[in-house]
Amino acid sequence: MRIAIASGKGGTGKTTVATNLAQVAATDGRAAAYLDCDVEEPNGHLFLKPAIQRQQSIDKLLPMVDLDRCTFCGRCSQVCRYGAIACVGKQVLIFAELCHSCGGCVLACPADALREVPKPIGELRLGMAGPIRFIEGRLNVGEAMSLPAIRAVKAASAQADLTILDCPPGTSCPVIESIRGSDLVLLVTEPTPFGLNDLKLAVEMLRALKLSLAVVLNRCDIGDDQVRQYCTSQRIAILAEIADDRAVAEAYSRGQLACVAVPSFAGRIRSLLNRLPNGAAR
């Protein structure tokens, strides 16, 4: 079972739900894996405190030109849709941050003067957080493209009874890449106008991708009733409502798992876990 934890709006509690779900599942004897797909700002490690066993570079392929072979015909820059390679006089300029590593320029070069070389854009870290298998991708600061790093995290994931994917916020490409292939996407939201607006965007996205979804309403007592009404009207299951709790927020601020620091919170997460295989609306 692969469960993606996503949200639309940031800071609604994705990492809290994801890390605590993994912890409670592992405590109950299930083989759990936690994948941090929020490669721009990976935070799961702050709470799960894994022992990292292996680190490896995440690379992106970039074209490199062999100037002895290059005839400066400019074919490479004509085919590149990203403007990532330019042929100017007797020079070929490569703009790494624009390149999507599609390989088009290499295929198009009539002089066989281009080859692809890996360039590190981040780091993959694998380890164990107690019994939980931990995998994290970490994009280098200054790198614009997170998709190759997200793909690396997903490719490294081993079989587990329960795989939790902690996703980045938003509704565009990094989220789509993270949730693709999940059995269920849990959208963590808040009962506020911002929470509702971003929930609607996330639901539209998931419906376009034809993925199963359900909602976790976090800090369920801080706002109004609009999110509940929306979920009812859209036949979306709310699998858990978690009340605002200063003790949970303080545990979070210190990097402590709330299910360890606040016993009642563990109960909430366990009942969410028990509701997981069923109750999902499409």
Added chain:
Amino acid sequence: MKELVVISGKGGTGKTSVVAALASLAGRCVLVDCDVDAADLHLIFEPKVIRREDFTGGGKARIKPGHCTACGKCEELCRFDAIYFDGPGNGRVSRTFRVEATACEGCGVCADYCAENAIEFAPAICGQWFVSETRCGPMVHAKLGIAAENSGKLVTQVRRTAQQVALNQGLKLILCDGSPGIGCPVIASLTGASLALFVVEPTVSGLHDFCRVAQLAARLDVPGLLAVNKADLNEDIAEELEATAVKHAIVLAGRIPYDREVTRAQIARKTVVEASDGPAARGIRQVWSVVEEQLRVCAASQASGLVQVVNPRDKQVLALKP
């Protein structure tokens, strides 16, 4: 003209609430929502749209099922796993290939190498952007299409339009609401901005993410200010945040206490300073006075070719940036 970008690294730290409140303190300015894939600023300002434009991103490939011979070349060449063998049959073959639009990154390689010319490749409309009028001034915002990509390019479009609007209307300040993270949309929001205001929560993840986004801003040569939001949640980390900021020549703009009025104001479609004079509203007023001072400093030193970064607590010059 000065462009202030509010940014955070971690999501949900209060960027939009702070931007909205600053707008009601700043007088007439141009508001920009750079968080194009989960835009919320319009919920507070209920903008009246006066101009609406389609945003065309990169191309997308589409296989014409009638022309496909199912040779599989496209699938072999696609680096993005965007080609699926589940398209409709066409009399010659029982199944054809299909491009999954949400996975296609628009490289066009499949179209270039299809022997049957069965693949169309055309720019796709992947969102809309708007120029609107609000009670605090003009607002430039956007809506990315469902499951669309290219948010960095849309951010750049929105910022450029805002600069034009500011020029046309003679407005001196552009106030941008940024997006979380450090990737493409954030780089597009920060590049060339006058000042970044980091809105950060005193939590281990707030600190971790602040360090990364502050590093990014430094690389892009954008001077920064720090406002600690919900500052009373963890005093120790609030102090650690401020110490980290000072080390990186980031100006301390103040602390905003946790206040339930912030959510109440949001529900009432008001900015925090419009809705209350509680602890958060007072905190944000204090932040604005420091931001305003920094905007003046950076205007003055821009005239001399240098940006002075000053610590407001002791008025010591932390750095001079060309």
